[in-house]
Amino acid sequence: MFRSTFKPLLLALLLAAGAAQAANAPIQILSATVRDQKIAGATVILQKNGAQSTQTQSDAQGAAQLPDDVANDGNATLIIKKSGYSDLVAKCPCSGLSYALSPVMKNLDGMRVVLTWGARPGDLDLHASFPGNHVYFEHKRGADANLDIDHTNSYGPETVTLERKQQGQTYVFAVHDYTNSSVPTSTALSNSQARVFVYVGQSLVRTFTVPRQAGNLWTVFRLSGEGEIQDINTMRGVTVNAGQVLGTIDSYNNEQMQIVPANQGDIDPARAVTSNKAGEAAYHAGNLDGAIALYREAIGFNPEYGQAYSNLGLAFQKAGRPAEAIWANRKAIALASGPTAPTVTASSLYNIGRLYEDAGQYGDALTHYRAAKAAKANAVYDAAIARVAGRQ
Numbered sequence: 001m002f003r004s005t006f007k008p009l010l011l012a013l014l015l016a017a018g019a020a021q022a023a024n025a026p027i028q029i030l031s032a033t034v035r036d037q038k039i040a041g042a043t044v045i046l047q048k049n050g051a052q053s054t055q056t057q058s059d060a061q062g063a064a065q066l067p068d069d070v071a072n073d074g075n076a077t078l079i080i081k082k083s084g085y086s087d088l089v090a091k092c093p094c095s096g097l098s099y100a101l102s103p104v105m106k107n108l109d110g111m112r113v114v115l116t117w118g119a120r121p122g123d124l125d126l127h128a129s130f131p132g133n134h135v136y137f138e139h140k141r142g143a144d145a146n147l148d149i150d151h152t153n154s155y156g157p158e159t160v161t162l163e164r165k166q167q168g169q170t171y172v173f174a175v176h177d178y179t180n181s182s183v184p185t186s187t188a189l190s191n192s193q194a195r196v197f198v199y200v201g202q203s204l205v206r207t208f209t210v211p212r213q214a215g216n217l218w219t220v221f222r223l224s225g226e227g228e229i230q231d232i233n234t235m236r237g238v239t240v241n242a243g244q245v246l247g248t249i250d251s252y253n254n255e256q257m258q259i260v261p262a263n264q265g266d267i268d269p270a271r272a273v274t275s276n277k278a279g280e281a282a283y284h285a286g287n288l289d290g291a292i293a294l295y296r297e298a299i300g301f302n303p304e305y306g307q308a309y310s311n312l313g314l315a316f317q318k319a320g321r322p323a324e325a326i327w328a329n330r331k332a333i334a335l336a337s338g339p340t341a342p343t344v345t346a347s348s349l350y351n352i353g354r355l356y357e358d359a360g361q362y363g364d365a366l367t368h369y370r371a372a373k374a375a376k377a378n379a380v381y382d383a384a385i386a387r388v389a390g391r392q
Contacts, residue, residue: 025096026063027071029080032100032114032159033148038062039101042082046070046092071095086199090207097193100157104202108323108359109165111223113173116156117194117210121179124194125150126158127245129253130171134246135160152178167364171223172232172252176245177216184237187214196220198229201323203316211235217245222252222259227327228334230259231303272302279311288319306335310344313351322355346376353384362391 027044031037042058048070058064070076076092078099085101096119102112115126126147128135133142140147143166148159160173175194180186190212198206198221206229208220215235222230238248251257279294295312298305313328329348336344353368365388373381 026065027078027094027096028098028155029058029062029064029082030098030100030157032102032112032157033161035149035151039082039085042080042085042101045079045081046076047079048073048076066095068095086202086204088197088204090195090197091209093193098155098157100159100197102159102197102199102204105161105199105323107164108201108326108355108361109162109227110200110323111162111165112199113160113162114156114197114199115158115175115194116197117154117192119154121177121188121192122154123152123178124156124158124189124192125176125178125242125245126160126196127174127176127242127249128160128162128171129174129246129250130166130169131253134243136176136242136245138243165223165227168225170225170253170255172249173220173223174245174249175210175218175220176242178242180216181241182239184216184239185214186216186237189216189218190214190235194218200327201321203321203324205229205324205327208233217248219249219252222255224255224334226334227330229327229331230334232259266301267303268301269305272298272305272308274298275301276305276308276311279308279315283311283315283318288315291315292319304335306332306337306344309335310348313348317351317355322359326352326355342376346372346378346381349375350378350381350384353388357384357388362388366392 029039029042031039039062040058040060044056044064046054046066054067056064072093072095074093078090078092078094080088080099082101085103088099088101098116100114100116102114105112117124125136128145135142135145135147137150144164145162148161149157151158177189180188190210192210194210196208197204210218211233213235215237217236217238219232219234221232224230240248275294275298279291282294283291292315295308295315298308309328310332313325313332316325316328329352333345333348349368349372353365356365369381369384
């Protein structure tokens with residue numbers, strides 16, 4: 001497939017004009033799964049501590065004008081809402097950028113990964129690697145995985161949807177700077193304002209911002225065989241074509257390769273504990289949305305806080321958001337340690353099994369009930385195994 005990095009003169013002129021007026025450029029809201037589909041009527045909220053929130057809606061062209069003083073402030077937060085789509089939350093500066101909304105996913109084992117960036121470089125590519133599969137613009141279809149959108153002229157989105165994660169398979173997601181594929185020392189990718197948004201069910205569960213380091217290949221995260229999102233978030237300089245990107249990232253498919261957890265925010269364990277306790281109070285008061293927000297705030301302060309993930313799983317489960325509950329429980333299992341590890345692991349596996357059973361996925365339920373029993377014996381797990389064993 002031929003892909004030229006040549007930019008038409010008209011586009012160059014438009015970009016130059018846009019740069020001169022970047023301070024008041026509107027954002028554009030698009031679909032993450034249908035190429036160039038503009039989303040009208042989305043609610044756009046800008047929040048900043050100490051200032052009143054501002055709210056507007058996207059027009060028929062998916063555009064929304066934002067106040068310059070807030071849209072260009074790194075301390076402001078952008079929230080975009082639209083019925084039928086997952087809420088999108090992103091840090092500013094956000095003026096002049098495109099944002100792609102993900103339709104709510106129904107599959108318990110589904111995931112959607114969305115890449116967006118700025119005006120330059122023109123062509124970034126999203127790659128997904130898993131055993132026997134390399135999904136990118138030349139191979140848009142994989143086993144239960146699709147490249148929904150491929151963009152070659154700035155902004156994106158590029159989107160990979162996993163309709164169903166293959167049980168036990170490890171996935172690696174990466175972003176390649178196609179425009180500068182022969183320039184390993186390029187800083188274009190690091191300056192691109194690229195972000196990768198990860199969606200499960202109806203929720204945005206993880207956001208990655210491109211590291212400010214030279215390189216043309218950003219390996220973003222690994223999805224383990226057990227379904228845990230593991231941050232990689234590293235930049236490298238390579239001199240490979242798009243088809244050869246697989247050879248530079250497939251070593252991460254080996255889970256024996258240890259990954260040092262990457263955190264893009266300030267770690268504050270004390271504030272994490274405070275937020276988690278506030279989340280527990282909200283949960284017991286029946287305020288599930290508040291509890292979910294507070295548990296996620298706790299995780300933001302301490303990404304290795306297993307108890308907060310366990311609590312988050314329970315809150316998602318009670319709120320009727322099973323895909324997100326499974327994701328949170330899997331992370332709680334991965335982080336379980338110390339004397340309480342068998343109990344946390346077993347209870348989280350059991351909770352996952354219940355969600356699969358409720359969805360009629362009895363084989364998956366039985367697998368998790370048996371794993372729960374292996375982690376820690378319990379008559380409840382025995383009863384669950386007996387209940388679903390004959391229903392496959």
